[in-house]
Every structure is written in structure tokens, then in C-alpha cells.
Amino acid sequence: MNQSIAVVGGGSIGIAWSIVFARAKRPVMLYEPDDARRELAEDDVMRRLRALAAHHLLDEGPEDVAARVELVGELSVAARGVSYVQECAPEDLDVKRSLFRELEALAAPDAVLASSSSAIPPSSIAQAVRDPSRILVAHPGNPPYLLPVVELVPSPFTDTRTLERAHTLLASVGMCPVRVHKEVEGFVFNRLQGAVLREAYCLVRDGVVDxxxxxxxxxxxxxxxxxxxxxxxxxxxxxxxxxxxxxxxxxxxxxxxxxxxxxxxxxxxxxxxxxxxxxxxxxxxxxxxxxxxxxxxxxxxxxxxxxxxxxxxxxxxxxxxxxxxxxxxxxxxxxxxxxx
Ligand SMILES: NC(=O)c1ccc[n+]([C@@H]2O[C@H](COP(=O)([O-])OP(=O)(O)OC[C@H]3O[C@@H](n4cnc5c(N)ncnc54)[C@H](O)[C@@H]3O)[C@@H](O)[C@H]2O)c1
Known part of the structure; x- marks a missing residue:
């Protein structure tokens, strides 16, 4: 099976995901549309890899890992024929919808199209495309190369084979995928964090603790x-x-x-x-x-x-x-x- 991977959006999470895949010896096409950010992204990948190496968390040189990340300025170059897409564009529904419309045409017919979204339900993105069965959210912690949990959130239209493929691929690159059975706001990671934060704010408000x-x-x-x-x-x-x-x-x-x-x-x-x-x-x-x-x-x-x-x-x-x-x-x- 074709194992190629595209990461879409070269900001904080896109760079971190690229490191996850490249560290696991998978070549990555990283698409970043902004020229200035693309240049910064190259330095950022290297800086983060060197920090990992200094902590003995890479099993090869940072340059060897970085060499697997190819930064490109055209979506069609990054995503054409790939089998897995990890979308990391800004948290904006219109941006994501228009990207996924392009991605479904570019990626391989059985490709997994995963969004890193923290809060947009996959069904909102899926509404914009012709075939919603390949779309899901794969929500990471930040940065995913240090927090291995990733929440796999299907929409009601996601094919179980899409979930299985995403699960297998992400586990193979060292992540710990967790299946979220249905769409809920905040998924699981942020709901658990939210439960602690809500109580903490109440305790402070009520003068119980500083x-x-x-x-x-x-x-x-x-x-x-x-x-x-x-x-x-x-x-x-x-x-x-x-x-x-x-x-x-x-x-x-x-x-x-x-x-x-x-x-x-x-x-x-x-x-x-x-x-x-x-x-x-x-x-x-x-x-x-x-x-x-x-x-x-x-x-x-x-x-x-x-x-x-x-x-x-x-x-x-x-x-x-x-x-x-x-x-x-x-x-x-x-x-x-x-x-x-
Ligand atoms: N930052 C976090 O802690 C965190 C954690 C988990 C999930 N996420 C999710 O990851 C996604 C990206 O977040 P981020 O923090 O990396 O944002 P960011 O702003 O750091 O990066 C977004 C990048 O996408 C690029 N971009 C803009 N328009 C684009 C387009 N049309 N196509 C492709 N790329 C485009 C921008 O130039 C920028 O480099 C969001 O959906 C966010 O909710 C973020």
C-alpha cells in the first residue's frame, strides 16, 4: 500500500506532526502557503529536532530526520496521490472546508483525510465534500512528538476502514490513538482538562484556595x-x-x-x-x-x-x-x- 504522507499547514502543529512522521522514518510533504512562514518552518523543524537529540530522544541525527521533511508551497505537489493527510491549517471552518474539497480530489482514492482541529466537529468539515467517508479528526496534544495521545473522532459518515487505517498508521509512528465514539464539543482531552479547570476556577472564586x-x-x-x-x-x-x-x-x-x-x-x-x-x-x-x-x-x-x-x-x-x-x-x- 502507498504510505506517503502530506501535512497541510506549516505552523506549530504542522511542524510537530511532520517531526512525528519523519522520526518514524516516513517521508513527509509539508505544505505551507506563506513564503515567509515556509522559511521559518525549515529552521523550526531543525531547532526542535536538535532539542530532541540533546535529550537523547532521537535514534539518528537531527539532519537525517529533517531530510525526510520536504517543504512545499503548492498543495497539489504535497497531496497528489498521498495515502494519508494530516491537515493543520488555522482553526477556521471555511478554510478547512475549502482545503478538504481540494484534498479529496488530490489524494489517493482510499486516502485518510485527517484534521488536527481542536474544536471543529468532523461532520461540519465533511458536509463540504463529495465523499465524507474518508474524513475524521485526529486531534493531537501539543506537541504530538512529546504527547503521544491522539484522539480519533469520526463523523457519522466516516467509514470504519478510515478509522482503522488512521489508527494503524498513527500507532505505527509511535502515537497512542484513542477512539472517540461520537462527536462531542472538546472531544475527550479538553473535556477532562475542562472539568479540572472549571472546578479550579470555582474553588478560587469561592475563596477556598489561592x-x-x-x-x-x-x-x-x-x-x-x-x-x-x-x-x-x-x-x-x-x-x-x-x-x-x-x-x-x-x-x-x-x-x-x-x-x-x-x-x-x-x-x-x-x-x-x-x-x-x-x-x-x-x-x-x-x-x-x-x-x-x-x-x-x-x-x-x-x-x-x-x-x-x-x-x-x-x-x-x-x-x-x-x-x-x-x-x-x-x-x-x-x-x-x-x-x-
Ligand atoms: N496549537 C495547539 O496547541 C493545537 C493543539 C491541537 C490541535 N491544534 C489544531 O491544529 C491546527 C493548526 O493549529 P496551529 O496552532 O498549528 O496554527 P498556526 O497558526 O500555528 O499554523 C497554521 C498554519 O497554517 C497556514 N495556513 C494558512 N492558510 C492555510 C491554508 N489555506 N492551507 C494550508 N495552510 C494554511 C498558516 O500560514 C500557518 O503556518 C488548528 O486546527 C488547531 O486547532 C492546535
């Missing part, structure tokens, strides 16, 4: 576990009896907290059973004690790493240790690299 201490609670508490466990996995390992015991013991308190915010979404028995069974596929409960020991060892490894590198203690500490990655320094020498 904003800086919201960040302290997250950075020095929840976030440390969330570096290697999801929220369901966290409660599974926090409570003997796992998710089920946690829901029985803590469910009513969480329901009261939700009610304070006008929310009524009880954790029904069926929902808890579904979550419990999913979590136990990674953490079988008969080994619960072993898994708690694993979690604590992972926290120790994280703490040991934090102590070794001043970068993680914040910009002031990094600056004091002469470890601050400036734009110019990042290119050739992040200094932090030597510490790892």
Missing part, C-alpha cells in the same frame, strides 16, 4: 500519579477493593460535590461495573498489593528523576542551574541533555 495552591495540589499531588496512571487506575490502586469499593465509599461524597455545582450524574452500578472491568484488564485485582508496590516504585523513580534534573523544578530553578532552554540555546545545546 490559584497558586491549585497548581501546587496538581503538580505535587494528583499530577505525579497522573504521570503514569489515569483517574480510574488511580482510584483502583488507592482503595483496597478497587474501583468498586471506591465508588461505594466515596461515590456519595463525589455526588454531593457535583450537586453543589448543579451536576446530577450519579455513578450507576452498571457504569461502575464497566469501569471496574476495564481497569482490571490492566490491573487484575488478585494482584492488587503488587500493583500498589509498582505504583510506589514508579513514584520513587519519578521523584529520583525530578531530583536529578533541575528543569522539572520550574523555570527559576532551571535558570539558577544554568539549565534554562532558550530558543537559541535549544538548537545546539540544551545543557539539560548532559544531566540525564
Amino acid at each position: 490559584p497558586r495552591d491549585v497548581d501546587t495540589v496538581m503538580r505535587e499531588g494528583l499530577g505525579r500519579r497522573w504521570a503514569f496512571l489515569g483517574p480510574f487506575e488511580t482510584v483502583e490502586l488507592n482503595t483496597e477493593g478497587g474501583v468498586d469499593a471506591h465508588a461505594t465509599r466515596m461515590g456519595p461524597a463525589y455526588a454531593r460535590m457535583g450537586a453543589e455545582r448543579g451536576q446530577h450524574d450519579p455513578w450507576t452500578e452498571a457504569m461502575v461495573a464497566q469501569v471496574s472491568s476495564a481497569v482490571q484488564s490492566r490491573f487484575p485485582r488478585d494482584r492488587w498489593r503488587d500493583h500498589v508496590l509498582w505504583r510506589d516504585s514508579a513514584l520513587m523513580a519519578l521523584e529520583a528523576f525530578r531530583r536529578r534534573t533541575s528543569l522539572l523544578s520550574g523555570p527559576a530553578a532551571a535558570e539558577q542551574a544554568n539549565n534554562y532552554p532558550t530558543n537559541s540555546a535549544q538548537g545546539d545545546d540544551t545543557r539539560e541533555g548532559g544531566e540525564q
